[in-house]
Amino acid sequence: EVQLVESGGGLVQPGRSLRLSCTTSGFSFGDYPMSWIRQAPGKGLEWVGFIRGKAYGGTTDYAASVKGRFTISRDESKNIAYLQMNSLKTEDTAVYYCTTSDNYICFQYWGQGALVTVSS
Amino acid sequence: DIQMTQSPSSLSASVGDRVTITCRASQTITKYLNWYQQKPGKAPKLLIYAASTLQSGVPSRFSGSGSGTDFTLTISSLQPEDFATYYCQQSYITLPSFGGGTKVEI
DSSP: OOEEEEEOOEEEOTTOOEEEEEEEESSOGGGSOEEEEEEOTTOOEEEEEEEOOGGGTTOEEEOTTTTTTEEEEEETTTTEEEEEEOSOOGGGOEEEEEEEOSSSSSOOEEOOOEEEEEOO | OOOEEEEOSEEEOOTTOOEEEEEEESSOOTTOEEEEEEOTTSOOEEEEETTTEEOTTOOTTEEEEEETTEEEEEESSOOGGGOSEEEEEEOSSSSOEEOOOEEEEO
């Protein structure tokens, strides 16, 4: 069974950094892309970025709203994906979901989400 | 970027009703269109991918159709557990994007 568990969320001041982790099990981690999607309170879904699997060199892509501030990485030895968030803004406040799939077409499996609140 | 527009943004329906939700892309996305269901406080759940393929375990009352720029999600007979918010999402280009959502209410 595929399982994704996010951790590391919390309250952080504007301009500071935070790192989310997505601990995975139940699938061949290195072969799957890992994506992050966020949802601001009462709003819709926004794709944040993703990291490709080994076969595609583990390259990354990001939404324009976070490019240059957020970095996605993966640790193959621990089966964990990370979302490093720097220079946080109040508008980054959201529930952050990690997702994966056995293809690059859809978001098949989701974690339960981690709440990040950016406020002074 | 590709913009995804869903309509309506909300609708009221009753158990047993046939419900149709529309999603329009700002440019052609061929059949790279997925549908998700989200209930309050929960992560989204994949219902349909590639416009019309039902994800494993999803009831057959859900169906998807369309290609190019116009797509439809249909629930043939609404059940109590189907009251939720539905999102479409395109995966035609590297940067995915979601529609604004359709809330299905009683």
